[in-house]
Amino acid sequence: MMKLYDFLPCPFGQKVRIVLAEKGLSYEFVQIDLAAGDQRKPDFLRLNPFGRVPVLVDEDITVYDSTIIAEYLEDEYPEPPLLPAIGSSALRARARTWEDFADTSFTPQVGQLMGEMAKPESDRDAARLQRYHRSIEQVLNFLNHELQKQEFLAIQFSVADIAFVPRVLVLRDLGIEPGHNRPSVEAWMRRLLDRPSIQSLEGVTIEPLAGI
């Protein structure tokens, strides 16, 4: 059976867990407690020398980085597909572009907002908060614009949507209403929340993770 080395609150692990659930794959979950420093222990560093979760072990194959894990799962377990069909190169590129944008620009930005919001109110930096809010709102406005024409970011449900889920789900608790004045985002979120893979997602929390 596959093993997923992960930390429940990690948004990148959550992304992989949605992919596994969508594909109906069973796996053993191995908790790497980042708060306790498990990621720096030799046994884990042998799996991933970068000391990061998630890591997937499938028989003799070890894969790390959520995007690479999602691609590996797509190659090995293609049904149901979570990328547009082979041959639809433009659409596949579009899905990957959104996934990359979510991972590198959206998820970390929301993580920074979480970090600021975790401080006592009197210690929060108002200018920083405003900057994070503005940039997250900008992304949501852009998503709203894109989703006017289609139900999902790459037409069909894909890793592009999945990559946004972990951090979109916490926005309301951080004082940002994703669907406010953004009807296409509102409808997209309803569609996402209809999916059992997302309803059953564990570890969604506004507790900040260091460095994310």
Ligand SMILES: N[C@@H](CCC(=O)N[C@@H](CS)C(=O)NCC(=O)O)C(=O)O
């Ligand atoms: N690009 C990586 C990022 C993974 C990542 O940043 N994981 C964080 C937890 S969410 C981690 O393991 N951090 C290790 C640490 O904080 O020491 C991916 O997509 O999997």
